[in-house]
Amino acid sequence: MPTSKEPKFYDTPLPHTIPAHLPLPGKSPDWPFLTIGKWKIEVNNYAESWREQLAIWRTEHKIRMGYSDAEYRHPKLQWAQKNIVHTQMMVEDRYFYDPHTRRYTVDRYLDDLEQRYGGIDSVLVWYIYPNIGIDNRNQTQLAHDMPGGLEGLTGAVRDFQRRGVKVFLPTMPWDNGTHDQGQSDWDAVTALALAVGADGVNGDTYNGVPGAFRAAADAAGMKLVFQPEGSLTSDEMLQWNHQTWGKASTEIIPAVSKVKWLESRHMVNLENRWCRDRTDDFQYMFFNAIGYTSWENVWGIWNGFTARDGETLRRLATILRTFHRQAVSPDWQPYAMALQQNVFASMFPAGGVTLWTVVNRNEYEVGGEQLTVDHAPGRRYYDLWSGVPIEPLVEGQGLETTATFAFTIETRGYGALLGVDAGAACDGLDEVLATMRDFAARPLQSFSGAWTPLPQQLVDSGATAPRAEAPAGMVAIPGGVFNFEVTGIEVEGYTWAGMDFQYPWESTARRAHRHRMSIAPFHIDRYPVTNAEFKRFLDASGYWPEDDHNFLRDWIDGAPRAGWDNKPVTWVGLEDARAYAAWAGKRLPREWEWQYAAQGLDGRIYPWGNTWKAEAAPAVFTGRELPPPADVDAHPAGASPFGVMDLVGNVWQWTDEYVDEHTRAACLRGGSFYEPQTSHWYFPQARRLDQHGKYLLMAPCKDRSALLGFRCVMDAA
Known part of the structure; x- marks a missing residue:
């Protein structure tokens, strides 16, 4: 039976246990993770020997890889060593950009994070996934489609930097199915980072950003x-990857980060995007004195910090930011002498100041003597977590003198001890003690740990003047009792509360929806709105959007291309579609109206039946350069039971919009003919009538798409 006091050393949770007969650390340099004694070894009995073996392994490992720390010593790169709280920010977050004023609102975004958990040190500005793949715009083009283009993005980057926040841009090695950018990823992303003044690059799906990126940046x-998403598959990459994302251990004994042990100045930012109780993450973080990825808006699904987690991160980050020099010390010692069962500590000495970080893995409060440390004459001690001086029990003499400290640690809580040697400088000590003393006035357990999803609201599409007869070009849809059943086809999110949409009759957003409802009669356009019809609207109304980037991008000199009159109009945003509908005395369809008009009452999977028919929709296209959509009347075999046409597989169609505090998203129906290859991360198709897509909204310039059009409805008398 394994003991609960067993130290271990790895970057990701162990997939299995290691039999005792396998080599100890230091004798197997290629072992993917290292541990000592999975069975009967006590931490305090073996930690010193374990550290000695791992120090030998570290030295040998660096020699074998020809390790150089030149990049860690470079003055322009040392900020990464203090990058404690990092976040991935969706550009669609409503705290970041206001489409009504057409302004980036970086201060509002940062003020919210400071209020809730003490703020961030760096941000990954995420403008690509999950929308990429709705058409063939590649990752670089999507950066240019941000509000204001690269100039607007540059302004947002500078706003972050003005607040002391470093900015990362993403790169995605899997984006090889959209428009060919004509250059390598490393050259493209370096040029983009140079253009907007970014500080770093995050390598999505990379287990180590390749050295070609460093060479391109240097050139x-x-x-x-550089900050890869995964742990380094090659330790050699440690030399130019100054940061990594990491995964926490959930076992009782907090693991030791392998890459930090190899290079103490390397910053690991733990990432656990779907976690709702982050205690395991934070305790692993504090034990190793590493950073955190405070990711809450996950692909438009809000997984916000609980009040307790927010307050915990505020306190941990305050300590690690203040004592970042100690946190990156090469002399750090994991598994310092902790005296209580399932309480663990690490020691971080530098410049005559020593920080001990302590975590209580128990589900109960632990009081009494906690730590015993080597004592130095004249050293002053502080209970840093409580912000007050502390007097230890000093025993022994000479080099054998020890100091033992008694204090209380909350349930699954934290402690921090500071030792300041005689004559050592400790800048900011009084300020941090006062701050921590104020924090300690309220225990962490008094903050709520309850997680709740954000409520969503359906945006009202209004009503039209009722018409008894269907106008020309529209089909009369009789009312009926309809079993509305649909599932969101999204790449991530499982079936968690808070994902997809929250219909008016539902208590929370969810992925799968079923509702028997009565639908009033209405009229719907037989075909999607065509280029010719949209041109008549422009000529008659004089409409032109304020944000006109990408507006009617396929047109030439203000008119559809030759032969395109009868193709569905695309490169129109939700706002543009609503403007057309209002001009025509119509509105956009509710999603259930669209599905009812396409499906009828028999629950069929496609407008024409339950099996796919090649002649009923355009052929699937898998190339990189998009052909134009088909004419709206090119596939009469695709008619619905009511005679509505071109519903599936040509271009996506706008329906409803949903909003919550942080996200706007549109419900798209019908799918398109485009399936970019090389990755399953592209925007997924939803051609079945029991499926829809969730399309994140930021601003018309970015929301418009080559494969997104619309049709209208009108209320019936």
Whole structure:
């Protein structure tokens, strides 16, 4: 039976246990993770020997890889060593951009994070996934489609930097199915980072950003920090990857980060995007004195911090930011002498100041003597977590003198001890003690740990003047009792509360929906709105959007291309579609109206029946350069039971919009003919009538798409 006091050393949770007969650390340099004694070894009995073996392994490992720490010593890259709280920010977050004023609102975004958990040190500005793949715009083009283009993005980057926040841009090695950008990823992303003044690059799906990125940045005269999503598959990459994302251990004994042990100045930011109780993450973070990825808006699904987790991160980050020099010390010692069962500590000495971080893994409060440390004459001690001086029990003499400290640690809580040697400088000590003393006035357990999803609201599409007869070009849809059943086809999110949409009759957003409802009669356009019809609208109304980037991008000199009159109009945003509908005395369809008009009452999977028919929709296209959509009347075999046409497989169609505090998203129906290859991360198709897509909204310039059009409805008398 394994003991609960067993130290271990790895970057990701162990997939299995290691039999005792396998080599100890230091004798197996290629072992993917290292541990000592899975069976009967006590931490305090073996930690010193374990650290000695791992120090030998570290030295040998660096020699074998020809390790150089030149990049960690470079002045322009050392900010990464203090990058404690990092976040991935969706550009669609409503705290980041206001489409009504057409302004980036970086201060509002940062003020919210400071209020809830003490703020961030760096941000990954995420403008690509999950919308990429709705058409063939590649990852670089999507950066240009941000509000204001690269100039607007540059302004947002500078707003972050003005607040002391470093900025990362993403790169995605899997984006090889959209428009060919004509250059390598490393050259493209370096040019983009140079253009907007970014500080670093995050390598999505990379287990180590390749050295070609460092070479390209150096050639451009930029010192970028590289941060792969995964742990390094090659330790050699540690030399130019200054940061990584990491995964926490959930076992009782907090693991030791392998990459931090190899290079103490390397910053690991733990990432656990779907976690709702982050205690395991935070305790692993504090034990290793590493950073955190405070990701809450996950692909438009809000997984917000609980009040307790927010307050915990505020306190941990305050300590690690203040004592970042100690946190990156090469002399750190995991598994310092902790005296209580399932309480663990690490020691971080530098410049005559020593920080001990302590975590209580128990589900109960632990009081009494907690730590015993080597004592130095004249050293002053502080209970840093409580913000007050502390007097230890000093025993022994000479080099054998020890100091033992008694204090209380909350349930699954934290402690921090500070030792300041005689004559050592400790800048900011009084300020941090006062701050921590104020924090300690309220225990962490008094903050709520309850997680709740954000409520969503359906945006009202209004009503039209009722018409008894269907106008020309529209089909009369009789009322009926309809079993509305649909599922969101999204790449991530499982079946968690808070994902997809919250219909008016539902208590929370969810992925799968079923509702028997009575639908009033209405009229619907037989075909999607065509280029010719939209041109008549422009000529008659004089409409032109304020945000006109990408508006009617396929047109030439203000008119559809030759032969395109009868194709569905695309490159129109939700706002543009609503403007057309209002001009025509119509509105956009509710999603259930669209589905009812396409499906009828028999629950069929496609407008024409339950099996796919090639002649009923355009052929699927898998290339990189998009052909135009088909004419709206090119596939009469695709008619619905009511005679509505071109519903599936040509271009996506706008229906409803949903909003919550942080996200706007549109419900798209019908799918398109485009299936970009090389990755399953592209915007997924939803051609079945029991499926829809969720399309995140930011601004018309970015929301418009080559494969997104619309049709209208009108209320019946």
